[in-house]
Amino acid sequence: MDIIFQLETTEIFQKESQEVLSSLYYTRNESNTQLGQNVYEKAKQELQTIISHCDFDIQNVIKLFNNKGWDQKRVLYFTALIEKYWSDLINAALNHYSSNYGETVTNFNWLVKFIFGTSELKTLRYPLLQLLVTTINKTGQNRITYDINKDMLLKMINVLENIS
Known part of the structure; x- marks a missing residue:
């Protein structure tokens, strides 16, 4: 200095x-x-x-x-x-x-697809939710995209609801 x-x-x-x-x-x-x-x-x-x-x-x-x-x-x-x-x-x-000790989330965002009926939800074959996560670690910054289908989304909602 x-x-x-x-x-x-x-x-x-x-x-x-x-x-x-x-x-x-x-x-x-x-x-x-x-x-x-x-x-x-x-x-x-x-x-x-x-x-x-x-x-x-x-x-x-x-x-x-x-x-x-x-x-x-x-x-x-x-x-x-x-x-x-x-x-x-x-x-x-x-x-x-x-970030020196592991992956650290610095930012996240999501994209949700709208469904206008239960019949469409039953035959859904594409992701309902896209989760975009920005992380940093020792080597630098990473951007990760997760495509989440309806089963995984329901599991995720249940896990989040059960957190106390």
Whole structure:
């Protein structure tokens, strides 16, 4: 983090700060950073360590940055950015750490087919429901589509109803 706070101009500092925070827990193939990739990744690692050592408490993170002895205007700017994106950072951290231990669902959606009569339902041979799930793990993001027929849908409804 020292190298970011020691950049020449305020504009470059602001741009690099936003870049580090926007991709803190994600890897970007193309980086718009003026820093070298190694320096950029090291800054991200240091910030991740700071946040985790402060037990994800924003007040402790801000205190730590204020006690570092860096330029106060830059510290205020950086801590304001952290406050602005804190919930996104916590969500990204949660997804990052959870996905290291297995598949984590980040989003889902479904498509339902409408049936206008019981006679059509009895002879149904195509899926009633299509479930679209987005997951992440160590290797990256996956999109999975499940086609669910009427028998599987009934089982799924029964399981969900019996959850207490």
